[in-house]
Amino acid sequence: ENLANKIAAGEVIERPASVVKELLENAIDAAATQITVKIEESGLKSIEIIDNGEGIARDEVALALKRHATSKIKDVDDLFRIRTLGFRGEALPSIASVSELTINTAVADNGDESGTLLIAKGGIIIQNDAAPKRVGTRIKVENLFYNTPARLKYIKSLQAELSHITDIINRLSLAHSEVAFTLINDGREMMKTAGTGDLRQAIAGVYGISTAKKMLAISNSDLDFEVSGYVSLPELTRANRNYITILLNGRYIKNFLINRAIVDGYGSKLMVGRFPLAVIDIKIDPFLADVNVHPTKQEVRISKERELMLLITRAISQTLQPQTL
Numbered sequence: 001e002n003l004a005n006k007i008a009a010g011e012v013i014e015r016p017a018s019v020v021k022e023l024l025e026n027a028i029d030a031a032a033t034q035i036t037v038k039i040e041e042s043g044l045k046s047i048e049i050i051d052n053g054e055g056i057a058r059d060e061v062a063l064a065l066k067r068h069a070t071s072k073i074k075d076v077d078d079l080f081r082i083r084t085l086g087f088r089g090e091a092l093p094s095i096a097s098v099s100e101l102t103i104n105t106a107v108a109d110n111g112d113e114s115g116t117l118l119i120a121k122g123g124i125i126i127q128n129d130a131a132p133k134r135v136g137t138r139i140k141v142e143n144l145f146y147n148t149p150a151r152l153k154y155i156k157s158l159q160a161e162l163s164h165i166t167d168i169i170n171r172l173s174l175a176h177s178e179v180a181f182t183l184i185n186d187g188r189e190m191m192k193t194a195g196t197g198d199l200r201q202a203i204a205g206v207y208g209i210s211t212a213k214k215m216l217a218i219s220n221s222d223l224d225f226e227v228s229g230y231v232s233l234p235e236l237t238r239a240n241r242n243y244i245t246i247l248l249n250g251r252y253i254k255n256f257l258i259n260r261a262i263v264d265g266y267g268s269k270l271m272v273g274r275f276p277l278a279v280i281d282i283k284i285d286p287f288l289a290d291v292n293v294h295p296t297k298q299e300v301r302i303s304k305e306r307e308l309m310l311l312i313t314r315a316i317s318q319t320l321q322p323q324t325l
């Protein structure tokens with residue numbers, strides 16, 4: 001089983017940012033409203049995620065490290081649940097198999113007097129004791145890939161790893177404006193969001209207040225789609241598309257055509273080779289999305305794509321140029 005976990009880790013856990021992504025998604029799934037991420041040396045030395053979610057019951061902590069042990073009832077109607085089915089209950093065992101993992105967790109009220117402190121090394125549990133009760137979960141991952149030297153070698157630069165991590169946290173912060181995220185790297189606070197549920201405030205946390213002030217609200221809808229969000233004024237641009245975030249039913253996705261629809265909304269207002277900042281939130285009937293794509297990639301195929309593109313392009317062009325009929 002430990003070998004299987006290590007093999008699965010090779011697929012799911014590519015780099016420190018993959019660990020951050022899986023642990024953050026677990027914290028969000030556990031209904032946390034405050035999540036702090038502390039990393040050292042871009043996550044290679046340690047990644048610590050502290051949440052105020054519902055916690056894991058004393059007798060279920062060890063179970064969470066077993067493959068395919070998921071406490072989550074997946075709603076088959078939810079497209080993103082379907083998309084992640086392949087990795088049900090694989091993240092924690094995978095991470096544990098290639099690191100030193102400490103879980104400190106407690107649930108609010110079910111008669112448990114105490115929480116749990118569990119320590120595993122290379123996937124082997126070496127300690128599993130009762131611990132002082134602090135509701136929520138703190139998971140620390142140390143010495144990632146210490147037992148998979150080939151993987152470790154593939155990690156080239158700390159700067160690149162850090163930017164992968166900030167990218168994950170930024171996108172999740174924009175997708176979950178109701179959660180307050182904090183990122184601390186080597187003791188220094190890198191970003192912090194308010195967690196008020198207000199998207200513009202989440203944008204302020206991620207990209208800064210002055211940037212958020214230069215964003216315009218957009219909205220447009222028809223029978224199939226509901227589009228809302230914020231786009232930057234034409235004078236606020238970037239040299240690449242990384243500052244465009246597309247959310248489909250609350251989940252971050254990548255979609256080339258939607259990127260193009262956003263740029264088209266600016267028409268000639270945008271210089272060639274420049275891209276706006278944008279957070280576009282699309283609500284769609286799950287039946288219109290084909291999620292039969294590799295689960296670690298965030299690509300989704302959408303029916304009536306042309307219709308959606310037009311809706312987005314128009315939402316933006318009308319906001320930038322309200323006098324146009």
Ligand code: ADP
Pocket residue numbers: 022026027030051053054055056064069070071072087088089090091092093137
């Ligand atoms: P999955 O998320 O697909 O269920 P994981 O391996 O990521 O699988 O997690 C296994 C289980 O551990 C989860 O189903 C959940 O019960 C529990 N768990 C993990 N992280 C947390 C957390 N931060 N708060 C509460 N429960 C958690």
Ligand code: MG
Pocket residue numbers: 022025026089091092
């Ligand atoms: Mg998970």
